Amino acid sequence: MFKLIQKLATTLCLLFLLVGCAATSQTPQSTLYDRLGGETGVDTIVSGLIKQIGQDKQIFHYFADTHITRFRTQLTQHLCAITDGPCKYTGDNMTDIHTGMKITEKDFNHLVDLLINAMNLQGIPHRMQNQLIARLAPLRANIIYI
């Protein structure tokens, strides 16, 4: 058991070192919102995602009755707020929005895939994508199967 812990610890340290070297320096004070490119960056993510959804067969039907302009405004505001940007989300809560839609786990993950596609097309680095997804992941509990 001791050997196990020792070996794990050593290798973890090596991995951390490796990652540390690979990581470029980030200004610690800057918010994720800033790093994503601020207002322009977040607008582009939202536009990219809307475009992805518009071309998608699997989950487009959830958005068939969506008022796109309102959706764009609310999502942009939500992303701004959730990434510590200078906004306050004033839209409805996730549960109210998604109740009755019966969104499956599979379709939720498909939306994540579309978001990743949009961010890839925009050239947002992998590590920054993960940080945004990490902020959004806790919302899932109030979105699926309701």
Next chain:
Amino acid sequence: MFKSIMLISVLISTPLFAADGKLLATPGVSQVEGSGGGGIVPWAQLAGYASQDEIAANAFCSQSQLSDFRLRSCGAQLNLYDRVELSIAKQNFRINALDTSIEQNIVGVKTRLYGDLVYSKWPMLSLGMQYKHLNDTAIAQALGAKDTTGIDWYLAASKLHLGAIAGYNLFWNVTARRTDANEMGILGFGGSNRDIRLQWEASTAIFFSRELAVGIEYRQKPDNLGLKEDDWSDVFVAWLPNKSVSITAAWLDLGTIAGVKDQKGPYFSMTGYF
């Protein structure tokens, strides 16, 4: 029988299932005993891309090329609604010096007790069982093993932390296994030294992209036969380019096996997801 099961599962699964409801790479790969996991450790994730509304079927083969031995393992898993994983594996362990092979069949069941690898607050938790049956029993018996069949029970906890290390996703798994298997069962079960006991296993990995993970595994082993059986470890690179295939390469350090020291070597594994 094994081959026909493999064939049937592959034939049936291709058009019917094609589950893709999980995020890329999150189910992990296939471990040498057939369960969803890494290479040597079963993880909490159930094999395959089935979400809770889907069924997934997967098939895999792996080869471990050690200094004096070679282990081939092929098998398949069925993932039912991300709740139950059924697995089969056939292992062929070649002993170069004796120009002979030991075959073992393993049937596994794993059930997800709690959580999701990515989304749940606490780590995902699964309970699993592996029933092992040795087809070639002579060597195990000659070395003093008590049985030629055995059952392993394990409890596994896994979690993926998004963006946890400088923005990279970090994966870890810890497994507690109740077993009396000698060298995973290849050398039988139990012995003069000890019998069933709890062994700890662990894995961790960093995802350098959506498709590529680099990690390590450690598997504690009992020494029932008094042959100085060592713990196992490996360093691996797993490439999961899409939801249809994964390829894993690893470097194994399995220590002393059947009294033969320093068993190290490369490991390759491929899983197809249907």
